[in-house]
Amino acid sequence: MSAVATERRGVEVAAGQPLRGQRGRRWTSFVLPAFTRLVILYLLVPIVIMILYSFNANTAANTATAPKVSFRWQGFTGSWWRQWNGVPDLTVALKNSILIAVTSTIVATILGTLLALALVRYRFRGQGTTEMVMFLNIAAPEIVLGASLLSFFVLTNFPLGLGSVFVAHVMFNIAFVAVTVRARLAGFSRETEEAAQDLYANPWQTFIKVTLPLIWPGILAGGLLAFALSIDDFVTTNFVAGQTYTFPLWVFGAVKVGIPPQVFVMGTMIFTVGVFVAVINIVSGRKKT
């Protein structure tokens, strides 16, 4: 039963489902979707505030040279948007963050998926140990993680910068991806794959055309989580970044004295790009498994 067929069936069935009483219908047609939308809205509340206050005119006298975000509404202005690039360090930091998030997510997703495949599908020596190491990795407090990694980098003369941050991010993301993909793989029937192999597909073809599409939602979910973790990481990154900035590092540092409105502007830009991508996805009507 391919996932595509299942989904079609799922949609068909839901549409043609006989009414099992008002309660049943109401639950799935109204309550659940409303609840989901409510949760999404709840998650978006701080974003709305951020977008709103990126237009706040902080017109106090001396802040012309050092404009700071203020939560006291003082009037509408588009000037922060015009000067979105006004804090060059911040722009560089954002670029770094995105670069590292994208690259480390890709690598961590690959490594984590491979790990998940191995752990679920096979029995081998060291399996239990690998699992425990993964759990320990998720449980490790970041400050000890970061400090120990820094010591290690210094000892081995590993240069601190984008490279060291990349390495660290992959390190703490592998386990998250692996756990997520495992949830997908667990209990998966291998019938389809064996059917493919019966038809003399080689392992590589089986993997690409059968296995991968089946576990793709798990990989995607793991990748999204890894990306979110990477782009928002502070403590570990703080220790191993050397002289480079990432977005969270810059913002955390500035928040003590007051962040510039450009931070809200950039946050809004990130968010808008994301919404844009989501809209494109809906509009293009691509079927996703």
Next chain:
Amino acid sequence: MNDDRSDEGRIDSAFLRGVTQRRLSRREVLRYAGTGVGAAGLAAFLAACGAKSPSPGGTTSVAVGTPDWWSKQTQAGILNFANWPYYIDTSKGEHPTLETFTKNTGIEVNYRPVINDNAEFFAKIKPFLQQGKDTGWDLMVLTNGPQLSELIANNWLIPLDLSLLPNFTANASPLVKDPAYDPGNKYTVTWQSGFTGMGYAPEAVQALGRAPTSLADLWDPRLKGHVGMMSDNTELGSIGLLKLGIEPSTSTPDDWTKAAAELEKQKPLVRGYYGQPYINQLQDRNTWISQAWSGDIFIANQSGYPELKFLVPKEGVMIWHDNMMIPALAQHPLDAITYMNYAYQPLVAAKLADYIWYVTPVPAAKDIVLNQLQDPTVAKSPLVFPDTAMDQQAHQYYTFKGQEDLTEWNNTFEPIIQS
């Protein structure tokens, strides 16, 4: 070498040993890196590969930091400067005083505001210093405190040659000369200073029926649930001592216990112990009265919260200093000390004061801010240019003598914050 000579000699030989010979023997690395499964072996192997300490510019026969050594340094044309955020004049993403510095001296400044917290930054450079490696910084700014004391005790700073700092000698305020934490300014010169006093909102005046005047107001039951204190236990403990009329810089562990008891009594009234976000609590009116840093209130006033006020309580305020210093094995020390000297020019100090809004160590800057830069708000503010009355009310922090001292203080005051 005989270690028991004068202070000068002792520092020379110890530092020399650390710099010229391999700092950590294989055995010590084994112990330090631990004897975990395979970790020690691998770590020791890697250490053997990496533990060669680079010698600072110059020969090894001259002790680092002496006038002789300094005379042999050459300007490299680069300066790696680590500082706190918003701690230097900024205009449209550029730093005018740094640009003038580059124009005058030809030294390019790689300025990075990466320091958010003394302990955190110190934890980041410590592995380098412990392993005898260059931290990557030539100039950094840290507050006086246990981290600075540890840096000095372990010879992890390059001693300064005051003959290369004539602007400092001529223009620095007496408050920053020869401080208790760095006698004779051997390793540091102050960048900016600040006061820790009290901040309050109009709601506090309403509740008390009058404006607050003393530290005791932080203990007033009428303000219950709206009192903010700092989570930095050095600040918290010092305020407790001040309230009891004890001078923090000369206090004893017995005094600390008394102060802790006093702070415990205050606890039911306290809304929370905050770090830097204390100012947000005040702005949002979650707290009505709080410990506060002088510059923050000034900044808040200019950012849409003119109703917040800074108070110098009658018991006095604490004064802290953020200091410039050169870490050991810095690659461009002469460039660093050149900048230190530049920062003490009155015009430069004035431009910095006009932006940073904390206490400048150069009193002569006041006139320049008033007349040349035409900024009376800043020039007349006692928070930026304190008068003698203010100076007399400024108390110094306790200088920790060592790790046991520090642990004792921490164990006395931290339980109040971390219950």
Next chain:
Amino acid sequence: MEQYVRADHPVLETGKTRLGKRLAPYALTAPGALWLLIFFLIPMGAMLVLALETPVQTTGFVSRGYQFTWHFGQFGEAFRLYHTQLFRSLNYATIVTILTLVVGYPVAYWIAFYGGRRKTTYLFLLLLPFFVSFVIRSLAWQFILSDDGIVIRNLERWHIVPSGFHILSTTTAVIAGITYNALPFMILPLYVSLEKIDRSVVEAAKDLYANKRDVFLKVILPLSVPGIFAGFLLTFVPAVGDYVNAEILGGTGTTMIGNVIQFEFLTNNDYPMASALAFILMVGLLIGILIYGRVLGTRQIEEYV
């Protein structure tokens, strides 16, 4: 976890493929395991060993490193000093996990079964707020929930809460903060395992059972157990070690073990104590995870399908 190949499978015939199959798990595991070994196990191990070491005796602030002294008393000391914070963290994390499960399960369920073509979009929208820095989210929440802010002022006006009520700087705020940040880490794994449930199984159950509740409790829920376990892992575990929510949203009496480790490491310079606490945290959680996995019978469930 055992997935044996059927005995009559053609692949078994070729000796070459059998060796390939034997080596396959090691080849798959190697890259990830190596990365974790070099950049996690070794550095972490070196740091954790400090728990058993004591600083070499010196005067003042001079540091001469540590020496290995088998100082197991460190763990007892750590537990004695901070068991309150440890149990408090476990407590908070449990509440957080239950909350995220209760809130997240319906969301994951709806997206998985009724999300249709827009499934991925919904997931993406769920995570979008998290691409915008944690600092911004916290600042916004602090502003919204402040004593004088929109929420509290209106709650007081409608007499839902007494005047003088505050959310910030309380345990509730800390738990709410951790929950907010943990939601996607529960929803996504749940979704992943719910989405793969074969609809025909659900249909068959509906044909056999009278009400939807039984279909859910007896078919869907058990099949989503791997997702629940994964969600628990990615929610509970990081929540225990969280420090930043307690720091920003907490008040008195909300200190968590993460804050304690931060203090001991940075402020008190006590690396052995910090390492001992980290060790207790990590190993304690590991044991908890293993027990929980056993109780849930994750392995057995997989064998049913």
